[in-house]
Amino acid sequence: MWSVFLTPLYYLVVVPAGVAARLVHDPLHRRWDDRATSYLIQTGALEKGER
Amino acid sequence: MSALVLGISAHYHDSAAALVDGTTVLAAAQEERFSRRRHDPSFPIQAVGYCLREAGVSLDDVTAIAYYEDPRLKFRRIAATYLGTVPHGVTSFRRTLPDWLTGKLRVRHTVARELAALGLGRVPDVVCRRHHESHAASAFFPSPYRSAAVLCVDGVGEWATTTIWRGHDDRLESVAELRFPHSLGLLYSAFTYFCGFKVDSGEYKLMGLAPYGRPRFVQQIRDNLVDVKPDGSFRLNMRYFEFLFGKVMTGAGFERLFGGPRRTPEAPLTEREFDLAASIQIVAEDIYLRLCRTAQRLTGEARLCLAGGVALNCVANGKLIQQEVFDGVWIQPAAGDAGGAVGAALAVAVERGATRGHVHTGRDAMAGALLGPAYDDDEIRAYLDSAGIPYAWHEPDALADAVADRLAEGAVVGWFQGRMEFGPRALGARSILGDPRRDDMQSVMNLKIKYRESFRPFAPAVLEADAQHYFDLKQESPYMLVVAEVSKPQRMAHDTATNRTGLDLLRVRRSTIPAVTHIDMSARVQTVNEDRNPAFHRLLTAFKARTGCSVLVNTSFNVRGEPIVRSPQEAYTCFMRTDMDVLAVGGFLLEKVDQPELREAHDWRDEIPLD
Numbered sequence: 001m002w003s004v005f006l007t008p009l010y011y012l013v014v015v016p017a018g019v020a021a022r023l024v025h026d027p028l029h030r031r032w033d034d035r036a037t038s039y040l041i042q043t044g045a046l047e048k049g050e051r
Numbered sequence: 052m053s054a055l056v057l058g059i060s061a062h063y064h065d066s067a068a069a070l071v072d073g074t075t076v077l078a079a080a081q082e083e084r085f086s087r088r089r090h091d092p093s094f095p096i097q098a099v100g101y102c103l104r105e106a107g108v109s110l111d112d113v114t115a116i117a118y119y120e121d122p123r124l125k126f127r128r129i130a131a132t133y134l135g136t137v138p139h140g141v142t143s144f145r146r147t148l149p150d151w152l153t154g155k156l157r158v159r160h161t162v163a164r165e166l167a168a169l170g171l172g173r174v175p176d177v178v179c180r181r182h183h184e185s186h187a188a189s190a191f192f193p194s195p196y197r198s199a200a201v202l203c204v205d206g207v208g209e210w211a212t213t214t215i216w217r218g219h220d221d222r223l224e225s226v227a228e229l230r231f232p233h234s235l236g237l238l239y240s241a242f243t244y245f246c247g248f249k250v251d252s253g254e255y256k257l258m259g260l261a262p263y264g265r266p267r268f269v270q271q272i273r274d275n276l277v278d279v280k281p282d283g284s285f286r287l288n289m290r291y292f293e294f295l296f297g298k299v300m301t302g303a304g305f306e307r308l309f310g311g312p313r314r315t316p317e318a319p320l321t322e323r324e325f326d327l328a329a330s331i332q333i334v335a336e337d338i339y340l341r342l343c344r345t346a347q348r349l350t351g352e353a354r355l356c357l358a359g360g361v362a363l364n365c366v367a368n369g370k371l372i373q374q375e376v377f378d379g380v381w382i383q384p385a386a387g388d389a390g391g392a393v394g395a396a397l398a399v400a401v402e403r404g405a406t407r408g409h410v411h412t413g414r415d416a417m418a419g420a421l422l423g424p425a426y427d428d429d430e431i432r433a434y435l436d437s438a439g440i441p442y443a444w445h446e447p448d449a450l451a452d453a454v455a456d457r458l459a460e461g462a463v464v465g466w467f468q469g470r471m472e473f474g475p476r477a478l479g480a481r482s483i484l485g486d487p488r489r490d491d492m493q494s495v496m497n498l499k500i501k502y503r504e505s506f507r508p509f510a511p512a513v514l515e516a517d518a519q520h521y522f523d524l525k526q527e528s529p530y531m532l533v534v535a536e537v538s539k540p541q542r543m544a545h546d547t548a549t550n551r552t553g554l555d556l557l558r559v560r561r562s563t564i565p566a567v568t569h570i571d572m573s574a575r576v577q578t579v580n581e582d583r584n585p586a587f588h589r590l591l592t593a594f595k596a597r598t599g600c601s602v603l604v605n606t607s608f609n610v611r612g613e614p615i616v617r618s619p620q621e622a623y624t625c626f627m628r629t630d631m632d633v634l635a636v637g638g639f640l641l642e643k644v645d646q647p648e649l650r651e652a653h654d655w656r657d658e659i660p661l662d
Contacts, residue, residue: 002149010133010141018137027131028232030289032278039233039284040345043214043225 054403055112057102058396059162060119060185060388062155064090064251067389067473068098069422070106070113071396073405074192078105079422079473081389083614087621089662090252091614094165095392101424103171110172117399119391120182122158124209126151128231136295143297180395182208183228183359186383189394190358191218192401193416194381195409200352202342205359205387206236206251213284213342213359217350221401226349232295233286235338236361238277241292242331244300246324247314251360252662258366259507261332262571263556264325268309272334275308279334282348283341317661320506336367343371353378358394362386362532363475365575369534372525384420384530385474393473419583420530421480423471424617431619431637440623441646442639447589454635455593458486458603462632463500465608467622468586472615476531477607478577479512479587481615481622483631485566485604487511492566492604493557499630502656503611505557510575511567512605514591518578521564521602531577531605537562542572566604577605612659628655 021027033039058069061082069079078101083089085097103109129147133140154161159177166174180188186203201216201223212234215226240250243257279285289295291304306312314324343355355377362368363386372380383390401407409416428444435442445453454464466482477483483500485492487509497505510531511521518524524535541563551559562568581588595601608622609615610629616622619636626634626641627649634641 003145006145006148007141010144011138014133014140014144015137018134021134022137026135028135028289028295029230030135030232030286032286032288036280038280038282039229039286040215040227040282041230042227044217044227 054114054400054405055106055108056115056117056396056400056403057099057113058117058119058392058394059095059099060391060395061094062092062158063388064092065387065389066092066095066098067385067392068095068102069392069396070102071393071400072106073400074397074407074409074416076193076393076416076418076422078102079385079393080424080471081473081614084423084471084617087614089612089614094162096165096169099166100169100171105424110166110169110174112172113175114403115175115399116162116166116177117395118158118162118177118179119185119388119395120208121179122156124181126156128207128210132232132295139296146297178399180398181211182391183211183214184223184398185391185394186358187214187216187218187223187394188398188401189383189385189390190356190381191216191223192397192407193383193393193409194218194356195413195415196354196356196379196381197410198352199354199356199381200346200350201356201358202346203357203359204235204339204342204361206240207231207234212236215342215346215349217352218356221406223398229284232289232292235285235335236359237292237294237300238287239331239335239361239364241294241300241305242327245305245309245313246327247316247318249316249662250300254360255363256504256507257328258332258364259569260320260325260328261366262329262569262573263506264322264327264329266329266333267326268330269333271308272330277334277338279338279341281341282345283338284345285338332366335361335364336370339364339367340371340374340376343376347376355380356383357381358383358386358390360387365532366534366573368532369573372533373523373535375525379526381415382530382532384417384476384532386532387475389474414582420472420474420476420478421470421584422473425470426619426637428637428639431639434619435639438623439647440641442641444638445640446638447586450635450638450640451586451589451593453640454590454633455597457633458484458594459597461486461489463496463630465622465626465631465634465636466587466590467608467616467619467634467636471617474530476577477605477615478529478531479579479584479605481608481617483606483608486598487564487566487602487604488598488600490560490565495630496566496604496606501606501611502629508569508575509567509604509606510577511564511602512577512579512587512591514588514595514601515578515580517595517601518576522574522576524576524578527578528576529578529580529583531575534573534575537564537568537572537574564600564602567602610659612662624649
């Protein structure tokens with residue numbers, strides 16, 4: 001029952017939205033970055049010496 | 052009682068409930084122990100009922116329900132995954148979305164409804180904590196440290212897969228994180244899957260397999276699968292992984308890289324699986340240790356608290372402690388998702404003003420992880436008498452003496468005492484015990500008692516005061532989450548010139564305690580003191596008095612695929628279904644030779660799915 005509703009939803013809404021989103025940026029940040037020294041995302045205050 | 056908070060983890064795997072009073076954990080249990088379904092993901096209704104009964108309270112006495120993750124944030128990650136994987140995610144979309152639309156997304160409502168159905172009073176507010184906040188709280192708040200760095204590493208919760216925190220007194224501050232799909236837990240699980248083991252339960256088998264192999268795939272993994280930066284942060288190469296799309300972890304890319312299809316579950320193990328296990332263990336350890344050092348650098352702290360499923364990798368924990376990166380390391384005994392129930396409850400309790408009073412004692416607040424149900428001798432006697440089971444009753448000291456005598460004779464003993472453990476390890480409350488000095492003990496216990504794979508090692512429990520005599524262990528290990536090498540005086544010269552490989556390595560006697568010495572001379576140690584577990588300490592002391600050896604083989608009281616036993620009835624059934632010789636349940640000692648034959652309508656092994 002669900003698939004009757006979800007399959008069209010996927011192809012008519014999710015696929016176009018996903019294609020459009022990926023034209024702007026990858027929502028999953030999959031690309032390796034050789035120039036980056038870290039992939040860590042800072043989320044809070046660091047010790048003063050680390051700023 | 053001050054402010055009771057009920058923590059819940061559910062709807063993924065290892066559902067659990069925990070009840071805290073301030074920062075004191077009163078009770079905690081996994082639902083699987085009641086439902087008898089391993090890693091049960093369903094709402095922990097029986098565990099909740101137990102926690103309330105244990106404290107003698109109803110929901111009217113509870114000030115808040117703390118759920119261990121934020122479903123709306125998690126759903127945003129799942130939606131982003133769908134957008135990021137179009138047009139290949141339709142199968143996952145159709146399979147997963149109904150669950151979210153019919154309950155998972157409105158988890159506060161779902162939890163309130165489930166609890167109301169218990170009929171145990173008015174349901175208080177349900178609040179959600181983020182998955183990694185629950186892990187971090189479970190690692191830091193019960194730890195014995197006033198301040199510490201906190202590292203949580205797991206598969207994934209909402210977005211975060213790795214988080215670094217700084218804990219100080221009653222505060223926990225987020226410092227840095229890595230996000231899905233870049234996950235050390237999922238990387239390790241991918242290899243678990245590829246080697247033919249079950250994801251979310253077979254990871255510890257892969258870890259146990261690693262010493263049998265040569266790490267010949269390390270460079271392939273580093274070149275192709277994961278880009279690791281000097282601080283331990285990393286990204287996976289998602290072209291090799293399939294977990295974004297649905298049920299499986301790996302696909303054609305993995306097969307090309309590692310020379311053929313994945314091992315079929317239960318198929319014979321080959322050199323490739325040994326070598327893959329050895330290789331991913333090295334890569335995972337390298338990332339883990341780098342992240343630990345980064346946590347130290349970012350927080351400036353001298354002590355570390357760990358949680359998340361990857362913190363159950365006791366080999367990596369052992370390396371961390373051996374390298375003395377920190378002055379002390381404390382690992383939450385229920386480091387996986389079950390522990391999220393404790394963490395969520397503690398996070399909410401602390402937010403509402405609870406303080407960490409236990410820190411003044413220098414001890415942790417997990418009560419030796421003995422937080423589950425207990426059965427007194429009156430209850431046990433009533434069961435034994437009603438079932439016509441022959442037994443002898445002993446005072447505690449006499450029981451320890453009698454059991455130690457039988458262990459010294461080579462008997463395998465089921466040991467059921469006091470409150471059940473919370474977390475994946477049996478710590479001397481629901482344990483099967485044996486004499487570690489015997490050459491045949493490992494194979495006997497694997498094949499005739501546990502009915503599990505012969506390669507899997509057993510762990511030693513040792514008197515804390517004697518731990519250094521047997522193991523190169525730099526700190527206590529009360530929760531069996533640290534691997535250490537067997538000390539040099541206990542090692543025995545053995546022929547290393549022969550070309551033994553794989554499982555043939557098992558046939559070598561390496562130490563004075565061969566049943567708990569893995570082929571690389573390591574052991575997953577549990578240190579036992581009188582304070583945490585007096586009954587188990589008494590038994591180890593009695594065994595030492597007879598044999599001079601203060602070590603016992605300690606494995607969980609279950610057979611392969613079955614949750615650890617909870618009740619005397621389950622303990623007796625497991626005792627009778629296996630080749631255990633003796634059962635000590637409370638003060639009662641049962642000899643197998645005295646027992647009536649167990650009659651069952653079906654082969655019990657058909658009823659328990661393999662893990």
